[in-house]
Amino acid sequence: MYPESMQESIRKVEASRARRIELALSGKPVVEPMSAEQRQDVLDRFHPDYQDDARREVRWGPNAGQRLTTEVADLLETYARVDPSDYDLLEPDFDTDVLVIGAGSAGFCAALLAQEHGARVTLATKLRLGDANSMMAQGGIQAAVRDDDSPVHHYLDVVGGGHFDNRPELARALVSEAPDAIAWLRRKGVMFDQEDDGSLKAKPGGGTCRPRMLSARDYTGAAICRTLRDEIQNRPEIRVLEHSSAIELIKDARGRVAGAVLYHLLTREHFTIRARATVMATGGFGRLHVKGFETTNHYGATADGLVMAYRAGARLLYMDSVQYHPTGAVFPPQILGFLCTEKLRGMGGQPVNADGELFVYPLEPRDVEAASFIREATELGHGVSTPSGHVGIWLDTPVIEKLNGAGAIEKNLPAMLRQFQRFGVDIRSEPILVYPTLHYQNGGIEIDVECRSTVEGLYAAGEVAGGIHGRNRLMGNSQLDLIVFGRRAGRYAAAFAGTAEPAELSLGHVLEANRRVGELGVDRDRISPLVLPDYVPERVKRRQHDTRYRGTLI
C-alpha cells in the first residue's frame, strides 16, 4: 500500500529491526531517557507551545493580562451567541437540582452520583449520549494496582510529567482514588484486560515509572463510556436532553451560576433551564485546530464550556498549554491526524527515523516525545515525506509481534489493526508513519478538590477542568480523571443543590461580556460558543447567503 517513494525507507526500518528487538529484549531502555536539561532543551526549541506566536495576552475577564494559547485568547474575545432580551427568565422552560452539561464519561459519572445523592438531575448534551472524546480513548487508564507500585509512585509521575505545576491536592485525589475508581467501574460491568491469575494487566506508559496502564483492548474509553451510558439509560429519573447544546450559563441575583440556555441543534429552538448547581463537563478544544494542527478530537470538541464559564466569571488555569499526541497518523491521507494509541509504544513499538534508527526513548512524557519527533523530522531532516506532502517518522509496529508473540496485535490492539487495515496497511508487518497531532487541553476551568470553580454554583470535571495535570497530562490519567472528578462533581454538586435557595435569574453577565469585547474592537461576526466547527468549503459558503458567523454554525 505504501507508494514506491516510501519503500526505500521502509527497507531501512526492516534492516535495523532485528538489532532493535535484541536491544529491547535486554530489558534496558532502548534509548536512555532524557535528563531534566535535555527535556527542557527539546521543548524550548521544538514544542509548538514554546514558539513565539503560540501565546498572546487575553485582554478582558478573569484571566486578563495572562498569556494564553492564541486560539483560546481569540475565542474568549468573542461575542455571545444569545441575545439576553430573547428570554423570559421568570419562566424557565426546565427546572432541576443539578444540571450536567456534557455527556461523556465525566458527565455520566456526575449525573449518576448526583442522582444517587438525591438530586433531580438533567443531563444536557450537544449531540448524543456518549458523543465525546471519552469514547475515543484507546490505550488505557492509570491506577497503581501492582505490588511494586503505589499511589506514591503514581503521584510522582503525575507531577513530574506535569512540570510540577499540578495543584498538589488535585493530583493527590487523582492517584488516591484510582484503584477505587477501577473497582467501581468493574462493578458497573466494565471489562478490563486480566492476567490468568485475575490481576489486571498493566503496561507502561509515557512518563510512568511502573507499568500502570490498565486497558480494555484498545477500546478502553469506549468500554468505560458505553457502560456508563447504558447505566444512565437504565435510570429514567435522570432527564436527558440530546442535541441540546448549552450556549450560555445563566446566573442569579446573588451572582451564582443557576442554569443555562440550551440550543436545540435540530429544531433551532432555545430553552432555558434553572438549576441549583451546574456541572460543566463539556470536554476539550481539539477542534480549534491550534496552530493549524490536525486533531484526534471528537467533532464537538470546540471549547464551549471554557468560554461560557469565562463569561460567567470563572478563572481558567494553564490555558497556555496544549497537548500534542506524539503519534498521530500521517499516512494514508484519509486518517491524517487520527490517534495511534500510546499503547503501541507501551507494548514495545519503537519510533525510528527515515534511516531506521532509534532517536528517542519511546516512553518520554508526551510533550517531550512529541517535540523530539518534530526535531527529528525538521531540524535533523530525518523525516519521511508522503505523496500528499506531509512528513512523519516511523513507528515500527511489527516489533510488537516479535516482543509479545504472534497474534499480540490482533488480541491487544484490534482497533489499530482495523483502522489501518481499512486503508490497506497491515501494522503487523509494516511500520506506520506518525507525527504529533492536537490531542488534549492540559488546562481548563480552575477547580478545587470538590470540583468547585471560582464562581459559586458552577462545578467542572473532565477535560474542561484544569490543574490536575499541570501543564502536561500523562497517558491514561485523563480516563482516570473523568471517573475520579466526575464522581466528585456529582456528589458535591448534589450536596450544594440541597442547600441552594433559588434567586432571580439573570443574563446580565453576558451583556457585560459583550460590552467588554466590543471595547476591544472585535469584529461582529466572531461569536461563541462555536458549538460545531465549520468545515464547509469557501466555494459553498459564497452561495450560502445566510452565513452570518465565522467558524461555526450559521
Place this chain on the structure above:
Amino acid sequence: MATEDKLVTIHVMGEAFRVPEGSTIMTALEYAGFQLTTGVGCREGFCGACGTLYREAGDYKIKGGLACQTVVTDGMHLAQIPFVPAAKPVYDIEALSPDEEAIKRIYPEVFRCVACSTCTKICPQDIQVMDYVQCLMRGDIAQAANISFDCLRCGLCGLRCPAEIVQYNAATLARRLYGRYLARPSERLERRVEAIARGDYDAQLDELQGLDADALKKRYYDREIKTK
C-alpha cells in the same frame, strides 16, 4: 485530505454531487456543502454515530459502513443512518444473573434468530455478530461478551435483522453481565483499595506534598523506572 485533482460522482439520497476521489464519505459530504449535525461523531471510527448504507455502481447489493471510515467510489449511492429506533429496555444490573435467563427476560427476541448471518455481513467492524447471538441463546455470556467486544453500536445489524433482534443492545447487556459477575476477582486491586482506605500511603503523600520544588524534582528524576 483528498486532493481535488480528480472528482467522482456520489449520489446522496439520490442527488448527485461531485467530490474528490479518495475522500471518505464524511469528508465528501462536507466538501459537497453539508454541515453535519447528525450522522457524525468522533470522525475516527470509535463512536458508531455515522452508520451509512451504500450501493456501488453496477452492484445491486446494499452494504453498510461508517461514513468516516469508508472511501467513496464513482457512482456510489448512499444514505446515512444516524439512529436506529431500537428498543433499549431499562434494567437493574444488580438484579440480574449472568445467564440465559437474563437474556430471556430483557431481550427475548434474541431467541428468534434464524441464523441467516445478515447481521455479520453488514457489520462495519467485521464482528461475527450471528455467532455472539448464538452464544446469547446458549447462555454463554462470556463468549458473547468476548466476540462483541469491539462493537461501536452503529445499529446496522439490528436494522437489517429479519428477526428484529437488537444485537448491539443485547451485547451491551452481555458485556456488563460479564464484567459485573463473571470476570475473575482481582485480589491485588481489592488489597490496594483497602490499603488506601486504611491510610497506608498518607504519610508518604504528605511528605511529597510538603517537599520544596527542588527536592521534589530531585525525587522525580532519581526514581527507578521499571518497564516490566
